[in-house]
Amino acid sequence: MDKIALTAGALYVIVLLRAGGTFAVGWLAGAGARRSRFAERISSARFQRAERAIQRWGAPVVAVSFLTVGFQTAVNFLAGTMRMPLTRYLPALFIGGAAWALIYATAGIGVLEVVGRLFAERTALGVSAVAALLAVCGVVVYRRRNAASSAAAETVADES
Known part of the structure; x- marks a missing residue:
């Protein structure tokens, strides 16, 4: 199949x-x-x-x-x-x-095949690409959490 x-x-x-x-x-x-x-x-x-x-x-x-x-x-x-x-x-x-x-x-x-080929042919580039992707994801999560905590703090301040 x-x-x-x-x-x-x-x-x-x-x-x-x-x-x-x-x-x-x-x-x-x-x-x-x-x-x-x-x-x-x-x-x-x-x-x-x-x-x-x-x-x-x-x-x-x-x-x-x-x-x-x-x-x-x-x-x-x-x-x-x-x-x-x-x-x-x-x-x-x-x-x-x-x-x-x-x-x-x-x-x-498709992505898995490209990443697999990248690791097989140029391991250092593959590791760098994965590290960059993880860094971008970390920054996005960090910013979203900060925005959510700032919004929650503003809501608490407005209720006071």
Whole structure:
């Protein structure tokens, strides 16, 4: 069997279980999540943006969310808490999940092949590329955490 088809199939099963599970947790949590210790997280800008998009556009937002990073978890959870009917949610999950699996299977295998060749032919360049990628990821995470803590400090100061 073709490695892209096998990888895409495995990723499809994974995304259906992960996103469907996130939706189910949201469904079970329902309105209680807004009154629990998760209320602060649900009231974050990302979740509010996802909720507004779901309210405005419905199921297509779920399908398109799979083409984003970080937004899809919020969308699936909120679609569950908003009790989106399964007749609307499942087609969006199947279509969006298939797109996600195909993109990650093709791009993922391509990147792995390039990195494998780079390490085989020019090991020092391969190590340097991975180190640079890790450094960029570290800077992004650091900046996001600082921005989040600054926003939280401003909210506390405004409430005082």
